Amino acid sequence: MLSRLTTASPAAAYLFLILTMAIWAGNHILGRWAAGVIPPMTLAFLRWSLAAVLMLPFAYSAIRADWPIVRQTWPRILLLGFMGSGIYNTLQYIALTGTTATNASILNSWGPILIVLAGASLYRDKLRPIQLSGMAISLVGVAIIVLHGEFARIATLSFNRGDLVMLFATGVWALYTTLLRTRPPISTLSFVGLTYAIAGVVNLPLAAWEFSHGQTMAMTPSTIAAVLYAGVLASLVAYLLYARSVEIIGANRTGVFIHLIPLFTSVMAMVLLGEQPALYHAAGFALILSGVFITQRG
Secondary structure (H helix, E strand, O other): OOHHHHOOOHHHHHHHHHHHHHHHHHHHHHHHHHOOOOOHHHHHHHHHHHHHHHHHHHHHHHHHHHHHHHHHHHHHHHHHHHHHHHHHHHHHHHHOOOOOHHHHHHHHOOHHHHHHHHHHHHHOOOOOHHHHHHHHHHHHHHHHHHOOOOOOHHHHOOOOHHHHHHHHHHHHHHHHHHHHHHOOOOOHHHHHHHHHHHHHHHHHHHHHHHHHOOOOOOOOHHHHHHHHHHHHHHHHHHHHHHHHHHHHHOHHHHHHHHHHHHHHHHHHHHHHHOOOOOHHHHHHHHHHHHHHHHHHHO
């Protein structure tokens, strides 16, 4: 695998992307498993602190070289670190305390639609009628998932809290992705090292709040393995594979693979968590995916 990282063949990129999506799907499973075992904000703090500790020694030289730019643009870097790594994954782990891994992963697929909307709102990107129709189709899919296929819930406003938190988290990620247009011209190593460190600092007071309210993590082999998975595989390894794939085949082609996450998550959730996908999952995901395809074509 390490030798493949230096190659530039599309086949290697496709392998990297499949592994990356499987790892990120596993992060949904981990977040759901951790509910009641590891407090969500504590998990986020440990994840990004570990990732920062492992990344910063490699990023130190790059940060030193980029320091004049970092010093001038630190508010932007702080905002991006706060929104991207700092808050999105924290909200994801909070959502998974109240909804299934399958639901969370499918709702996350609505991200590309929200990115288009954020671009139109912040940067006046043009929206064509075909894009609006795609968004409407995806919105119906989201509604099916949030309502669990039971439209009578609208009358009683009976919504799952975890689903709503996951929708909000997806919106935060979409806004972060859109704001990446303003990312300062620093190296990827500098940006990742700094934003991971920011994420750890952001989640420290949140984890401390959980601790002060009696929400603690027992130090067991399972919880330690979970933190290592989140901090090493889901943060460092997956990011490296994804970034290398973008270099080889471009961002547009890599983005399509994001939709493997719900498929991998559904299978893992059945095997590892005992979740049973329902018909509304398939209907909602199909509509979301169709809407994303139409919107991106537009």
